[in-house]
Amino acid sequence: MIESAVEALFIVLDPSRLIYMFLGICIGVVVGLLPGLSGTVGMSLMLPFVFGLEPYVGMALLIGMIAVIHTGDTFPSILLGIPGTSGSQATIMDGFPLSKKGEASRAMGAAFFCSMVGGVIGGIALYLTIPFARPLITSFSSPELFMLTMLGLSMAGLLAGKSPLKGIISGILGLLIGAVGSAPAVPEYRYTFDTLYLTQGVSLPVVAMAIFAFPIIITMLTDKGSVSSHAKLQSGILKGVMDALRNKFLVFRSAVIGVLIGFIPGLGGSVVDWIAYGAGQKTVKDNYFGKGDIRGVIAPESANNAKEGGSLVPTLLFGIPGSGTTAILLGGLTLMGLEAGPKMLSADLSVTLSIVWTLVFANVFGALLCMILVRPISKISLVPGEKIVPFLLILLVVGAYQSTMSWGDLIVFVIIGLLGYVMTILDWPRPPLLIGFVLALPAERYYWISIERYGWEWITNPIVIVLACVIIVLLTGGTIMKRFSKDYENTGGV
């Protein structure tokens, strides 16, 4: 295995292949930078070009792009408070407040460094799991997947802030919006009101952009200011890197969460950042998450890049795509004459290992490229709102429309955007809505399959019980820890 890995390293380092990897990295950063464009869009753009390419070259291009999308998407999340892709939603929570304080460079320094470390951990995880991936993946069936969606939904409660009731209502509203469209258990359309557009459900990029971006563009205009309240940007890339190094265990923990969630097909990258953020919020002492805590940037950014390595395990070894991006990647493999499955561990092992190396290198180079771009791009946060908003609005309209290329996208963008704006001015938490929306379909689907297949017996499944305990600990752990530390303070530990 080690010999094959060394051999694959030399294959990847071939200059002609490196050029394709750099091309993939550049495209990935641009796709991440533009709000509304996701990995699926990037992959669709690249797919025609890989036809007939040598597998190592084609993979360098595709994996180079996939690896860095969640690095590039940090720019709009931190600078403008708009998620670059659905995997960078949680970064906004603390990244944007840091940007407002003039500490965008620090936040981005930490984010890019964590993305790099997370990505490398994801690559290593992919390498290490190759020998025993099969039992790991097959141990997850619908009851465990349902409990994982519940774990994601419990984050809605954690992110509710001062008013848990508002957070829960917001999460339920997200679940209700997610229920629009076709029912997973029966051929029936729900809440479509006889409109063709709603039969496919509401698109995630449109909801994510509307709920976060729409309120921000209105607020930027009414406040008549720039994103950063400070006239001068503080330089702080190195400071951000040091912050990440100081929180090395948080980086590692979050990356492991990212890898584990990536392993599970169907859960998707849209929740990994929230789960890592919620777990960080509960485990980091003396935190002020949501108010510009650098650790609130470190946790999701470590997880979302690490997820890519994990998600490649079921895709490459079993041909099970966990997301739209990996589904197109499977198409790319076919175009290059490869076949996902056990063959990737025998006859095509060198290709699999070259993917591992590409993932590692792309994350390192992608993070370095983004760090170089921090200074010029950070200046966006100094531009007055009324000068940047019209351009931003056009970008958002194009981003929203490309989702399904229907007028419905634009109408939903405005309606959900107005809802998001009202929620913002009335201090209703918006992240729970998005988490509810993202998890609505998988929650219903896995619950239904579990009941149909196992009745109520699935509740006694050991993994289900462990996951239920994790949810309870996450929801109550913070309160218990706080009480303990208060007692400790009061009694002096006596």
Added chain:
Amino acid sequence: MNKDYLNLIFSGFLFILFTLAWIEALTFSKLGQFFPLYISIAGSILTFIYLLNQLLIIYKQKKREGNEIKIPLWQPLKYIGWILGYLLLIYIGGLMAATAIFLILFLIFESKMKFVSAGISVICVLIAVSLLSSALDIYWPTNLLGL
């Protein structure tokens, strides 16, 4: 407008929304209804509790008189109007024409940019949008003027 009253209106709106979703869910088949039915029932009950709580807060505040937080509505409505206007322009004249008109008007009247700078910005944006549209194969819908 008073923030508490606005919150009350919003909670009322959510309550009506959840209740309508509940009623609508009753028309779905048994397998299709359990998820939306239960979440809309939960949503209705929780928003009703929140609504009562809000009413209580407003009642107590009225007794104390003061500490009212006002939310300005005119300015946000003006900018929401700009966004809706842009979409209306797309519907009438298509994306390119709408973008040019919206951008030049906004940059001159709201951003107080000079005409020349605004014009250059518009040209750059139109080029960028055309490139992006062709790269992503975006087909904009037909508009009223057929442009």
